[in-house]
Amino acid sequence: MSRFTFPPSIPSRPVYGTLAPREAAQHLMVADAEGAEALLDLAAAAPEIMAKAHVIYIPRNAGEALVEKLRATGPDILHVSPSYLASVPRLRRVLSDTVMGAQVYLAGTEGLIGQAMNEALQAGIPLAAIQTEHRGSVARRVQCVHCKGITEDVMTDPFVCSHCGLNLFVRDHYSRRLAAFQGVCIDAEDPGEVPEPVELYK
Amino acid sequence: MSAGTQKIPVIVTAKVPLNELVTRFEFQHAEGGSLPPFSGGAHTVVEMQDGDKTRLNPYSLMSDPMDPSHYAISVRRDDQGRGGSVFMHDKVQVGDRMVISYPVNLFPLDLTAKKHLMFAGGIGITPFLSQIRQLERIAGRFELHYSVRSAALASYAEELTTRHRAHVHVYHDDQDERIALADLLRGQPPGTHVYICGPRGMIDWVRETAADLGWPDAAVHYEEFLAPQSGKPFDVQLAASGKTVTVGEHESLLEAIERAGVDAPYMCRGGACGQCETRVIRHDGTLLHNDHWLEDDEHASGEKIMPCVSRFEGKTLVLDR
Numbered sequence: 001m002s003r004f005t006f007p008p009s010i011p012s013r014p015v016y017g018t019l020a021p022r023e024a025a026q027h028l029m030v031a032d033a034e035g036a037e038a039l040l041d042l043a044a045a046a047p048e049i050m051a052k053a054h055v056i057y058i059p060r061n062a063g064e065a066l067v068e069k070l071r072a073t074g075p076d077i078l079h080v081s082p083s084y085l086a087s088v089p090r091l092r093r094v095l096s097d098t099v100m101g102a103q104v105y106l107a108g109t110e111g112l113i114g115q116a117m118n119e120a121l122q123a124g125i126p127l128a129a130i131q132t133e134h135r136g137s138v139a140r141r142v143q144c145v146h147c148k149g150i151t152e153d154v155m156t157d158p159f160v161c162s163h164c165g166l167n168l169f170v171r172d173h174y175s176r177r178l179a180a181f182q183g184v185c186i187d188a189e190d191p192g193e194v195p196e197p198v199e200l201y202k
Numbered sequence: 203m204s205a206g207t208q209k210i211p212v213i214v215t216a217k218v219p220l221n222e223l224v225t226r227f228e229f230q231h232a233e234g235g236s237l238p239p240f241s242g243g244a245h246t247v248v249e250m251q252d253g254d255k256t257r258l259n260p261y262s263l264m265s266d267p268m269d270p271s272h273y274a275i276s277v278r279r280d281d282q283g284r285g286g287s288v289f290m291h292d293k294v295q296v297g298d299r300m301v302i303s304y305p306v307n308l309f310p311l312d313l314t315a316k317k318h319l320m321f322a323g324g325i326g327i328t329p330f331l332s333q334i335r336q337l338e339r340i341a342g343r344f345e346l347h348y349s350v351r352s353a354a355l356a357s358y359a360e361e362l363t364t365r366h367r368a369h370v371h372v373y374h375d376d377q378d379e380r381i382a383l384a385d386l387l388r389g390q391p392p393g394t395h396v397y398i399c400g401p402r403g404m405i406d407w408v409r410e411t412a413a414d415l416g417w418p419d420a421a422v423h424y425e426e427f428l429a430p431q432s433g434k435p436f437d438v439q440l441a442a443s444g445k446t447v448t449v450g451e452h453e454s455l456l457e458a459i460e461r462a463g464v465d466a467p468y469m470c471r472g473g474a475c476g477q478c479e480t481r482v483i484r485h486d487g488t489l490l491h492n493d494h495w496l497e498d499d500e501h502a503s504g505e506k507i508m509p510c511v512s513r514f515e516g517k518t519l520v521l522d523r
Contacts, residue, residue: 024416025388100390101416124316124393128418 002034002135004201013172014114016134019105021046026102028094029075030116032058032084034136035108036066042105043073050075054094056087058112062136084112091116095123104130111141111152114179138201142170143180150180156197158186167194208304209249210237215272217296224325224357225291228265228274232299236270240305242333243397243425246273247303247471252289258457259286260427260471262328262399263305264358266335273302276357278325283429284452308475309399309425311336316393318344321381321408323400324351327358329425330399334366345369347386349404352376383408387415398424427472430454431492433513439520440464441483455509459523466509466523473511480521482507487516 006015019042027049031039036057043050055075059067071078081087104120106113113132120130139153149163157170161183168183175182187193211232218226231237240263250257261275277290294300309329311318318337320330327348337344346366350356352374362370373379387396396417398408405424412422432452439446440459449458456478459466469477473493482489482505491501493508500506507514507521 022416023414095392098392099388100392100394100421101388101412102392103416124391126418126421128420129416 002037004134004138006134006138006201009172012174014110014132014174014176016113016132019107019131019133021049022103022131024049024101024103025052026098027053027105028098028102028120029053029055029105029107030057030087030091030112031055031106032108032112032136033060033062034066035106035112035133036062036070038107038133038135039105040066040069040073047073052076055079056081056091056094058082058084058087058108084115088119091119092123095120095125098123098125100126102129105133106130107133108135109137109139109153110134111139111179114141114174114176118176118179140170140200141180142168142183143175143178144168144183146185150178151183154181154183154200156199158194158197159183170200209301210304212237212273212300212302214294214296214298214300216274217294220276220357221355223355224276224278226264226274226276227290227294228272229300229302230272237273238304239270240267240332241307241310242267242336243309243311243329244305244307244332245309245329245427245470246275246305248275248290249301249303250286250289250294252285252293256460257284257286257289258468258471259290262309262332262425264328264331267332268335268339273305276325276328280429284432306469306475308470309397309423311342311397312395312421312423313340313342314393315395315421316343317391317395318342319386319390319394319396320344320346321396321398321400321404322346322348323404324349324355325357326398326400326404326425328399330397331358331362333397334362345371347371347373347381349373349381349400350375383411384415387412387417394421396422398422399426402426426474426494427470428474428492428494428511429472430457430511431490431513433490434515436487436514436516436519438514439518440523441520442523449513454511455507455513459509459521464523468510471510473508476508478508478510480507480509480523481505482519483522484518484520485514485516486518487514489514489519 050073053075054077106116142154144161147164151162166185169186171182173182212229215230216228245260245262265274279291280287359372443464445462447458447462469475476495490513492511
């Protein structure tokens with residue numbers, strides 16, 4: 001099951017919806033891992049939009065099966081990318097070439113959704129034309145507030161910053177600019193007093 | 203005290219007929235010195251002392267927003283209207299003292315936009331003139347599509363096409379020129395915002411076409427000043443001030459309330475801004491809603507009215523004012 005319902009949190013924490021097809025001349029879809037399942041649901045609800053869809057998909061650990069299922073929906077373009085970073089030049093080009101009225105669909109992990117959302121907004125896509133749906137891992141993209149380094153796919157709280165090695169407490173405080181949650185040193189006052197890491201949302 | 207009703211005494215320094223319908227009026231501060239700067243798309247409410255009658259009409263400021271030496275408005279003569287534009291054309295002369303309100307902007311540019319796509323119909327050109335001045339300063343990207351009845355009535359078209367030949371397109375009704383709206387809206391880069399000022403039909407046409415092509419509402423801006431409609435006279439009780447006043451045939455409910463000496467809030471006087479929203483305590487008859495501020499369910503509820511443009515027919519109307 002790729003769906004997860006996040007418990008209520010502070011207002012800065014992003015919330016996600018369910019992708020719904022909309023009338024448009026162009027559809028841009030970006031997904032990673034189990035996010036493909038949200039696109040498959042979208043295509044099942046409105047098969048006709050796929051002929052006008054440019055799909056960028058990053059399989060990560062989800063395997064080839066989802067790639068073949070996506071291809072079977074008949075998208076205008078399906079681009080499979082080895083990582084989000086590798087897909088960014090294409091994403092930017094597609095966003096700059098699109099027109100007002102185009103619809104953007106983002107699905108998968110929070111890191112993918114947040115970063116692609118940033119690119120879309122910077123390109124001038126109105127927020128109201130962007131839909132998101134979380135699927136798959138609840139891992140977070142976290143910025144260490146001390147060294148500013150970003151650690152991807154953080155699964156436990158606290159965790160060790162992959163840049164400076166501090167023990168970081170994972171907050172719900174989120175930066176749209178960075179598309180990352182905030183990680184704050186948990187043992188600054190009593191160095192070494194670090195609680196046992198627990199898996200997020202366990 | 204109403205928002206935007208702080209007053210400025212001014213002197214009429216120019217009255218320039220542009221064509222058979224439109225005349226430009228320029229104002230300077232009556233006590234000398236600077237007028238407040240404003241933002242493109244702002245309007246001012248001009249007070250007209252027409253005999254014992256005070257008229258308050260909103261007009262878009264069309265001069266350079268950063269030029270504090272004077273303001274300019276353009277007034278289209280409407281002989282079928284309630285008399286404000288005819289008063290401006292026939293009675294106001296250079297050298298007259300008048301009172302205008304501080305500028306208020308209900309039609310500002312969205313400066314997060316990467317491109318501004320403007321649609322003007324007739325006298326609806328005026329807010330765009332100040333917006334374009336503002337954009338010139340910041341090298342903002344814009345494109346104006348201006349629909350006019352004929353070349354003779356195309357106010358400021360020549361000035362605009364001379365200054366911005368590549369960005370201004372004029373369409374003449376009498377030569378069957380039409381804006382290729384759907385094609386235009388289909389080909390706009392991301393970050394484009396649409397602005398419309400003109401007759402109701404034009405505003406609806408652009409808004410509906412944009413919505414059909416997937417444009418979000420937040421990227422579509424429009425301004426329409428409604429003139430108050432004339433209608434049958436009716437009585438209104440003002441519960442909070444304990445007064446009863448009769449609203450005349452060619453008078454708006456708001457004007458009648460003001461005539462009774464009650465300081466009611468207002469800003470645009472055109473059914474758009476929401477400032478004058480008033481609670482209906484009791485009514486026995488029909489509220490004739492003419493605004494585009496209240497939602498349909500609020501219109502149907504009979505609990506609110508916008509006295510600047512809406513009227514009443516029936517026995518009793520009691521307002522919380």
